[in-house]
Each structure stands twice: as structure tokens, then as C-alpha cells.
Amino acid sequence: xxxxxxxxxxxxxxxxxxxxxxxxxxxxxxxxxxxxxxxxxxxxxxxxxxxxxxxxxxxxxxxxxxxxxxxxxxxxxxxxxxxxxxxxxxxxxxxxxxxxxxxxxxxxxxxxxxxxxxxxxxxxxxxxxxxxxxxxxxxxxxxxxxxxxxxxxxxxxxxxxxxxxxxxxxxxxxxxxxxxxxxxxxxxxxxxxxxxxxxxxxxxxxxxxxxxxxxxxxxxxxxxxxxxxxxxxxxxxxxxxxxxxxxxxxxxxxxxxxxxxxxxxxxxxxxxxxxxxxxxxxxxxxxxxxxxxxxxxxxxxxxxxxxxxxxxxxxxxxxxxxxxxxxxxxxxxxxxxxxxxxxxxxxxxxxxxxxxxxxxxxxxxxxxxxxxxxxxxxxxxxxxxxxxxxxx
Amino acid sequence: xxxxxxxxxxxxxxxxxxxxxxxxxxxxxxxxxxxxxxxxxxxxxxxxxxxxxxxxxxxxxxxxxxxxxxxxxxxxxxxxxxxxxxxxxxxxxxxxxxxxxxxxxxxxxxxxxxxxxxxxxxxxxxxxxxxxxxxxxxxxxxxxxxxxxxxxxxxxxxxxxxxxxxxxxxxxxxxxxxxxxxxxxxxxxxxxxxxxxxxxxxxxxxxxxxxxxxxxxxxxxxxxxxxxxxxxxxxxxxxxxxxxxxxxxxxxxxxxxxxxxxxxxxxxxxxxxxxxxxxxxxxxxxxxxxxxxxxxxxxxxxxxxxxxxxxxxxxxxxxxxxxxxxxxxxxxxxxxxxxxxxxxxxxxxxxxxx
Numbered sequence: 008x009x010x011x012x013x014x015x016x017x018x019x020x021x022x023x024x025x026x027x028x029x030x031x032x033x034x035x036x037x038x039x040x041x042x043x044x045x046x047x048x049x050x051x052x053x054x055x056x057x058x059x060x061x062x063x064x065x066x067x068x069x070x071x072x073x074x075x076x077x078x079x080x081x082x083x084x085x086x087x088x089x090x091x092x093x094x095x096x097x098x099x100x101x102x103x104x105x106x107x108x109x110x111x112x113x114x115x116x117x118x119x120x121x122x123x124x125x126x127x128x129x130x131x132x133x134x135x136x137x138x139x140x141x142x143x144x145x146x147x148x149x150x151x152x153x154x155x156x157x158x159x160x161x162x163x164x165x166x167x168x169x170x171x172x173x174x175x176x177x178x179x180x181x182x183x184x185x186x187x188x189x190x191x192x193x194x195x196x197x198x199x200x201x202x203x204x205x206x207x208x209x210x211x212x213x214x215x216x217x218x219x220x221x222x223x224x225x226x227x228x229x230x231x232x233x234x235x236x237x238x239x240x241x242x243x244x245x246x247x248x249x250x251x252x253x254x255x256x257x258x259x260x261x262x263x264x265x266x267x268x269x270x271x272x273x274x275x276x277x278x279x280x281x282x283x284x285x286x287x288x289x290x291x292x293x294x295x296x297x298x299x300x301x302x303x304x305x306x307x308x309x310x311x312x313x314x315x316x317x318x319x320x321x322x323x324x325x326x327x328x329x330x331x332x333x334x335x336x337x338x339x340x341x342x343x344x345x346x347x348x349x350x351x352x353x354x355x356x357x358x359x360x361x362x363x364x365x366x367x368x369x370x371x372x373x374x375x376x377x378x379x380x381x382x383x384x385x386x387x388x389x390x391x392x393x394x395x396x397x398x399x
Numbered sequence: 400x401x402x403x404x405x406x407x408x409x410x411x412x413x414x415x416x417x418x419x420x421x422x423x424x425x426x427x428x429x430x431x432x433x434x435x436x437x438x439x440x441x442x443x444x445x446x447x448x449x450x451x452x453x454x455x456x457x458x459x460x461x462x463x464x465x466x467x468x469x470x471x472x473x474x475x476x477x478x479x480x481x482x483x484x485x486x487x488x489x490x491x492x493x494x495x496x497x498x499x500x501x502x503x504x505x506x507x508x509x510x511x512x513x514x515x516x517x518x519x520x521x522x523x524x525x526x527x528x529x530x531x532x533x534x535x536x537x538x539x540x541x542x543x544x545x546x547x548x549x550x551x552x553x554x555x556x557x558x559x560x561x562x563x564x565x566x567x568x569x570x571x572x573x574x575x576x577x578x579x580x581x582x583x584x585x586x587x588x589x590x591x592x593x594x595x596x597x598x599x600x601x602x603x604x605x606x607x608x609x610x611x612x613x614x615x616x617x618x619x620x621x622x623x624x625x626x627x628x629x630x631x632x633x634x635x636x637x638x639x640x641x642x643x644x645x646x647x648x649x650x651x652x653x654x655x656x657x658x659x660x661x662x663x664x665x666x667x668x669x670x671x672x673x674x675x676x677x678x679x680x681x682x683x684x685x686x687x688x689x690x691x692x693x694x695x696x697x698x699x700x701x702x703x704x705x706x707x708x709x710x711x712x713x714x715x716x717x718x719x720x721x722x723x724x725x726x727x728x729x730x731x732x733x734x735x736x737x738x739x740x741x742x743x744x745x746x747x748x749x750x751x752x753x
Contacts, residue, residue: 041546049635063550063723152635154626154720160449220717226627227719380550381722384636 038066041380045074049152049384052394056371058383065383068375070368075398083358088114088188088325091355095345096182098362099396102141102339104133104173107186110358112269113334113347114188117327122269125315126190131271132203132308133173133185134336135301139210140169141339142298145391146217149291152388153230158221165213168206175199188325190318200309207302207309214298222288222295231287235374235386238285245373246366249341251390254293255285261337270336275307287389294391326353340364340396360399364392420693444709448716472654475647482544483644491542492645492652494535499656501528502663507583509676509696510688521582522570525667526563529622532660533559536631539653540641551640554723555631558621561730562628566618568738569611572745573604573671586675603674607748610741612672614734619664620714621726623657627718628726661711662704669703676700 044055053074059067079094086094095110096103108130115121122130147162170180175196177183185192221227237247239255252259260279262272280296282289327349335344341363348357367390375383442464446454454461479488505521518524533556540552574580577588589603605612621628632640642653669675676696721729 039546041550048638150719154629154633154635155718156626157449157716160451164450221719224719226721229725230719230722379722379724381630381633381636381720 043383049387050394051148052397054368054392054394054397056383056387058375058380060380063379065375065378065380068372068383070371072365072368072397075394077395077399079399080358080360083355085354087353088327088355091358092186093182093184095360096184097395098360098399099141099338099340099343099364099393100181101144101393102137103181104137104177104183104185105141105336105338106343107184108134108270109267109334109336109338109343110345110347111186111188112267112336113332113345114325114327115269116332116334117330117347117349118188118321118325120189120319120321122190122319123316124271124313125194126317126319127269127271128308128312129176129191129195129317130186130269132305132312133176133183134270135305135308136169136173136203138301138339139298139305140166140173141393142294142301143169143210143213145294146214146221146291146298149388150217150221152384153221153227155221155224155227158217161213161216161220165209168209172199172203172206175202187318187321189321190316194317195312200312203309204306207305211299211302214295214302218295222291228288230381231291231385231389232284233286234378234382235287235389236285237370237374241370241373242285245370247341247370248363248366249337249339250293250297251290251341251367253279253281254289256281256283261335261342265335267334267336271308272304274311275304277304277307287385290389290391324353326351327355335361338363340391340393341367362396362399364394364396365399368392368397444712445716448713469651472647472651475650477647477649478644480544480644484542484544487538487542488644489649491535491539491641492649492656494538495532496652496656496659498528498531498535499660499663501531502660503666505582506663506666506670506700507586507675507696508700509693511583517581517583520580522574522580522585522671525582526567526570529660529664530559530563532656536641539645543641543644545644547637547639547643548641551631551633551637551643554637555624555641557723558624558628558631558726561727562618562621562734565614565730565734565738566622568735568742569615569618570671572608572611572738572742575742575745575749576604576608582670582675586670586677589674590677590679600679601674601677603672605672608672608741608745610737612668614738614741615668615672616710617729617734619668620711621730623661623664623711625657625661625711625715627714627721629715629720630723630726633720661708665704665707665711666700668707669700673703673707675703 039060041058041060042055043058044050045053047056050056055071055074057069057071058065077097079098082094083091091110092107095106098106143166144162147159147166150156150158150162173183174180176193176199177185179185237251237255239252239257242252242255242257247255258279258281261267262270263279266272277300280293280300282293327347329349329351331346331348333344333346335342342361343363344361346357346359346361347355350356368387371386371390375386378386442454442461445451446461453467454464457464457467479485502525505518505524507517511517536555536559537552540548540550540555543549573585576592577585579585579588590601592601592604593599617628624631632642637643642650645653676692676699678695678699680695
């Protein structure tokens with residue numbers, strides 16, 4: 008319903024509108040909607056980003072997930088507890104052992120079982136190694152996103168050192184399915200600890216190389232410093248976690264502050280890396296330093312693996328008593344949590360997975376306004392998501 | 400030995416002989432050179448720098464990698480998008496390739512008959528022809544009827560035009576020093592260029608034109624749309640830009656044009672700054688019309704081209720990509736002022752000392 012206004016006022020309003028329209032006609036171009044994805048190299052998966060452009064500038068930008076939804080939460084309701092690890096392996100597929108751990112810990116919490124010390128140690132080592140495999144690939148992929156293709160080859164090459172060691176223990180490069188309620192499937196193979204120490208050295212060398220090639224590069228810094236700044240309060244309110252939040256200066260790491268029983272981070276000497284800037288460079292830098300810290304954690308744990316069994320006494324057929332539990336751990340991409348509801352059956356009554364990438368990309372519309380198209384790619388690359396982790 | 404030298408030295412080519420030499424150079428040397436460039440630099444250097452496996456494994460000493468790649472492209476389906484402007488879409492890659500191959504015509508590979516077309520204003524011709532490829536790029540970007548291709552084409556146009564200017568300005572310094580626009584004369588000028596008076600051999604222009612050499616190399620890198628200036632074909636942002644809809648043979652043409660242009664620009668850089676086909680060889684240094692130069696000239700030029708191409712690809716594999724605005728800033732705020740200052744310095748020096 009139009010408001011009744013005096014005639015002269017209306018004429019003035021119409022004249023002003025017309026003048027505006029003339030100015031707009033002269034200075035503004037018609038916008039363009041650009042679908043970045045679902046098939047696009049920068050989304051490494053099938054994420055779709057609807058970007059509204061004005062020239063090269065992005066006026067609004069919205070991620071549309073769901074192209075790879077596989078319904079793992081619902082599927083888990085018809086799987087027994089040991090079978091669920093097979094599904095959750097496929098969430099963050101480049102560091103997949105880490106996906107199993109919080110689920111197993113949640114089930115162990117419900118059953119009131121604790122893994123023996125040796126199993127806890129090896130579990131922590133493998134957990135950190137999947138972080139290494141994940142973030143080494145991130146550092147390489149960062150190069151590809153920013154136009155330096157060389158880094159991605161180095162990333163893929165040096166990640167193999169870690170994956171080979173994971174494969175030597177678990178038998179699977181990507182989907183180990185190795186964690187069990189009450190311990191681990193197998194013990195370490197002979198000579199594994201010495202070999203892994205060599206691999207850790209190689210990963211440390213990779214860090215130096217990528218720092219030389221990419222992170223310290225002038226053009227990289229020009230592209231990433233001051234771009235995509237996420238202040239700490241915005242990061243917290245959007246539920247960011249992991250390196251994305253620590254790069255905004257929030258000193259919070261679940262491994263240190265809220266470590267789930269069953270992982271032995273309290274027995275090693277390491278520190279949480281933060282950066283005050285909150286821009287793309289900070290996120291990349293924090294991840295690079297975290298790889299170095301992870302190498303330190305692994306090296307210390309490898310020296311102190313205790314002897315003993317790798318499996319606690321658990322029944323052959325696992326029935327989890329009635330109850331609810333929530334366990335979260337600091338996964339490579341951020342905080343991953345499993346909320347398990349059990350009715351005392353063979354399979355969970357309800358499983359809710361809190362995946363880090365889903366929350367991490369939720370900040371994209373906020374942070375990618377008014378930037379240029381290349382900056383959207385930089386922001387996406389530095390936020391670092393894995394599509395399986397978004398779509399579940 | 401001396402007979403051969405005498406024979407070559409007394410060579411006074413007839414018309415058919417010089418035509419034969421031209422055909423040989425354009426028809427055999429250039430394509431072979433481009434092929435060797437592709438094999439040696441694209442694949443071997445790439446494999447060495449980026450730890451790729453193919454060029455070490457495919458065939459004997461990995462030499463069949465190129466054959467494998469060409470075979471792969473040829474068997475792909477030749478797709479033309481539904482909304483595309485078909486004629487323009489089909490013509491675009493060939494325009495780029497043609498503009499590249501005309502470049503080779505004016506580059507001297509030895510004394511006079513060893514040049515396909517001794518254009519009196521060689522530099523002008525080369526720089527004009529090289530910018531024809533912009534039209535091909537714009538055509539490809541527009542005709543693909545694809546948003547990514549359009550963005551890529553427009554980025555390419557902006558970038559190629561912006562970097563045309565520092566390139567021309569960088570060539571001006573050389574022209575001032577040589578006193579000629581003719582490429583053959585520029586080589587001759589470098590053969591008689593004694594930067595330190597009578598002391599030492601004749602030196603190429605790079606010793607006094609290093610800033611302009613760097614400006615020219617940056618502009619070449621941008622003209623080739625290679626990293627760090629590969630905004631128009633940024634594969635992680637706009638999915639190879641204007642090339643996104645091309646497949647099969649047409650993409651192969653783009654690909655060949657890219658590397659043939661790298662080869663062509665490397666030849667221009669060698670001619671302008673590194674002395675072209677000339678090298679101060681004892682005994683031959685003063686006799687520029689000696690028949691030996693027909694033999695040695697192409698080899699010397701080719702070696703220099705390989706060195707320059709190596710630098711081009713080295714930079715390409717090392718640096719990440721600029722953003723569009725940063726790229727324009729670099730051209731307008733740094734490269735153009737530097738070249739203007741150095742042109743002034745060169746001109747003053749030429750007036751004072753010559």
C-alpha cells in the first residue's frame with residue numbers, strides 16, 4: 008500500500024530517484040552471477056559457491072553445500088558400532104584415522120572402557136600422523152590455489168612418507184578403519200618406529216621447503232596478507248575451530264584445554280600456535296607451524312611407546328549401554344565431535360556429527376564481501392575445507 | 400678444414416640458394432627448435448623442478464612424453480559449446496598460432512640470407528605482430544559463451560595491453576643504443592659495441608641495459624600469460640580462462656602456441672639484449688660476413704634462446720600468481736617508470752660518449 012504524500016514531495020522523490028538511476032546507469036555495471044562450482048578446481052570436491060559479481064568484485068557470495076550428501080548420520084543408525092568407523096572414515100578423507108577417534112572415544116565413554124596405555128599412545132601417534140598427511144597436502148594445495156603449481160607436487164610427494172607409515176600399520180592409506188572400542192586392531196609392525204622417525208624428518212624438511220617456496224614468497228604475502236580478515240569475535244560466533252580460529256588470536260586447542268580421555272597429549276611437551284592477524288596468511292602460517300608441532304609430538308611419543316596389550320577386555324558382541332555422550336577432539340580441520348545416543352542396542356539410536364568444515368565455510372558469506380574473485384579462492388583455500396567433511 | 404672455411408667464406412648465395420636457406424630455417428629449424436623446447440624445457444625442466452614422473456618414465460629416457468601428450472589430446476572429442484559463435488570459436492586458436500609463427504620470420508639467425516624477412520623496422524614489426532594474439536584471445540573468450548572464458552578474455556586483454564607498453568619502452572633503450580630499428584643492425588651494433596673502450600671483447604647490450612632487460616623479461620612473462628602473470632588462464636580461479644571450452648586438437652593448438660610464443664620471445668630477448676647470433680669468437684669476431692656464421696649463428700642463437708627460455712620457465716615454476724590489480728600496479732608504477740628513467744640515462748650517455 009502506497010503512503011499518501013503531498014504532491015510536491017512525491018515529485019521531488021521521483022526526481023531524485025530518476026537522478027539516481029541516471030547516475031547508476033553511468034557508473035554501475037550490471038551484475039553477473041558466477042557459479043563457482045559444483046565442478047571447479049578450487050572447491051576440491053563438489054561445493055558450489057554462488058558469487059554475485061560487479062566486474063571483478065564480489066558483492067555477495069554464498070556456499071551451497073549438499074552435492075555430496077551421503078547420509079552417514081542416518082546410515083549409522085543401521086550399522087553396529089564397529090561398522091560405523093568404516094563410514095566416518097569417509098568424512099575428512101585425507102586425514103581419515105582422525106575421524107574414527109572421537110567416535111570410538113564417545114562409545115568407550117558410554118561403555119566405561121578404557122584402552123590400555125600402549126593403545127592410547129599409538130592412537131595418538133596415528134591421530135597426529137593423519138593430521139600431518141592432511142595439512143601437508145593443504146600446504147601443497149595452497150600453492151595450486153595461488154598459482155604456484157610446483158608446491159602441489161611437493162605436497163603430494165611428501166605426504167606419501169606419512170601415508171606409507173599409516174599404511175604399514177593399518178593396511179589402508181586413506182581409510183584405515185583401525186580404531187576399535189577398547190583399543191586398536193593390531194600392534195605396530197617390526198621396525199615401524201625407526202622408519203616413522205625418518206618420515207618425520209622428511210616432513211620437517213618439507214615444512215622448510217614449503218616455507219621457502221611459498222609462505223615466505225613476496226607475491227604470496229601480497230596476495231594473502233590483509234585479505235579475508237576474520238576477527239576473533241566473528242570467528243567465535245560463526246563456530247570456527249582449529250587453525251582458523253587460532254589464526255584469529257584465540258588461544259584455544261581441544262588437545263590442550265579439553266583433551267578427551269584416551270589420548271595422551273598431556274604427556275608430551277608442545278605448544279599451541281596462534282597468530283593475531285586473522286587473515287589468510289595467518290591461517291596458512293598457523294597450519295605450517297602446527298605441522299612442525301605435530302612432528303615434535305610424534306617424535307616424543309615414538310620414543311615413549313609403553314609395552315603392554317593393545318586391546319582392553321571388551322565383549323565379542325558390542326552392546327553399548329543406554330545413555331548419551333559427546334566427545335570432541337582437535338581434528339586436522341578443526342573440532343570434530345560425535346554425539347552418540349544409545350538405547351542399549353547393537354547400533355546407535357542416533358548419531359550427530361559435528362564436522363569442522365561445515366562451520367568453517369559458514370563464515371564465507373561474511374568474509375568474502377567486496378573482495379576480488381582471486382581473493383575468494385585465497386579465502387577458500389586458507390579456510391581449508393574437505394568436501395566430505397561438509398556434506399557428511 | 401681450411402677448404403671448408405674458404406668455401407663458406409667465399410659463399411655468395413644466389414637467389415634460389417638464399418630462398419633454400421630461408422625455407423630450411425623457417426621450415427625445419429624453427430619447428431625442430433620449438434619441439435626441442437617443448438621436450439627439453441616443458442617436460443624435463445618441469446619434471447626436474449616439480450618432481451613430476453612422466454618425463455623420466457615415458458619411453459627411453461622419458462623422451463616420449465610429448466608423443467604421449469599429443470596422442471592424448473588428439474583422441475579427445477572436439478567439443479563446441481551450443482551457444483558458441485562457431486566460426487570465431489574455431490578460428491581463435493589459429494590466429495594466436497599464426498601471430499606466433501610470423502614472429503620467427505624477422506629474427507636473424509645469421510648474416511643476411513639467414514633471415515626470412517629482413518624487415519627494415521624489425522622491432523616495430525615484431526612488437527606489432529605479437530600483439531595480434533590479443534585479438535585471438537579476445538575472440539576465444541567471447542566466442543566460448545562461458546562466463547569464465549569471458550572473464551579470462553577480458554583479463555587477458557587488459558593485461559596484454561598494459562604490458563605491451565613496458566615491452567616497447569624496454570626495446571627503445573636498445574634502439575637508441577644501436578641507432579636502428581632493424582634487428583640485423585642491432586646484432587651488428589652489438590658486435591661492435593665496446594662498453595669499456597678498447598679493452599675487452601664486444602659485449603652484448605645487457606651489460607648496460609640490465610634494468611631494461613629485467614623490465615622486458617617481466618613484460619615477456621606477462622605477454623606469455625605465465626606465472627606470476629597467469630591471471631587470464633588462472634586454472635584454480637577461472638578454470639583456464641579463455642581456454643576453458645577448448646578440447647582436443649584446438650586445445651593442442653593453444654598449447655603449442657603458448658610454447659612457440661615463449662620460444663619466439665626468447666629469441667627476441669636474445670637478439671635485443673644478448674647479441675643474437677653473434678658471439679665474440681677469436682678469429683671470427685671482426686669478420687661478420689664470414690661463411691662460418693651461417694653455421695655457427697643458428698647454433699649460438701639457439702643456445703641463447705634455450706637459456707632465456709629456461710629463465711622464463713624457472714620463474715614460471717617458482718612464483719605464485721599476482722592479483723589483477725597488483726599486476727596492473729606493477730606495470731604502471733614500476734616497470735614503466737623504470738624504463739623511462741633508463742631510456743633517459745641511455746640517451747644522455749649516447750649523446751655524451753658517441
